Amino acid sequence: MKEAGSIFQPRFAIVLIVLVTIIFLLPAFGLTFGAPEATMTDQYYIDHSQTETGANNVVSAVVFDFRGFDTLGEATVLFIAVLGVAMIFRRTHK
């Protein structure tokens, strides 16, 4: 039984796999995504994290100082996850 409008056909999956493979093989033929050599952010973190944040651990400096707002979001996500678990596993009867 084949439905006319369904996208879950073997033909569609094969085309998708071929396309994704071509996209991931593009760097092998010289085409790159963006221009990594033009960004200096990584070298800036390595050079300045110790003097600017005072932390010997560069990862900690990035997580808690340069990207502190991201960490706040992660903590909020964890908080909301616990709220969801508390809602699902609540006791409806004693």
Place this chain on the structure above:
Amino acid sequence: MTIGLIVKTAGRLLVPFIFIFGFYIVAHGHLTPGGGFQGGAVIATGVALILVCYYYRECMEKFIPVSSFKLVESAGLMLFICTALAGLVVASGFLFNWLNATGGLFGNAVAYGINPGDLYTAGIIPILNFAIGIEVFGALSAVLMFMFAGLKEPTQEEDDAKAPVQNMHKGKKGVRK
């Protein structure tokens, strides 16, 4: 089946060391690999060990109830947000490292280059590490507590009541043979 005495005693003995190791990972987050998330997860492992040894109801009676874990988690997030907002009030912006190299709390100046590290450096980073550690510890423990609360747990009376019946059943079978 209830958990035996050996497992309970071993878990009770192991848990303080797990807590100390997790606290070490949190406190040295700005010097060594690790940090708030990892240390909080290690501390929550100790809570999981306690929960496996003692079930939910005995934990509630002997140790701390689940509402206190919710309180701990909220306190960690509030500490994080308050530290970040203090940067907005005291210095130039939200999450600004306003304690770094001022000589105050965690305010020693750090030596540039490869050095063994001073625990009393890095400004607000250790405080944020502690906040995240408290938050993750409370969150994972609260999740475990909520999941264990739904488990059907056998009581000691049921355990004692079942054993002679099983023995009798076995005896009957032996007689029939």
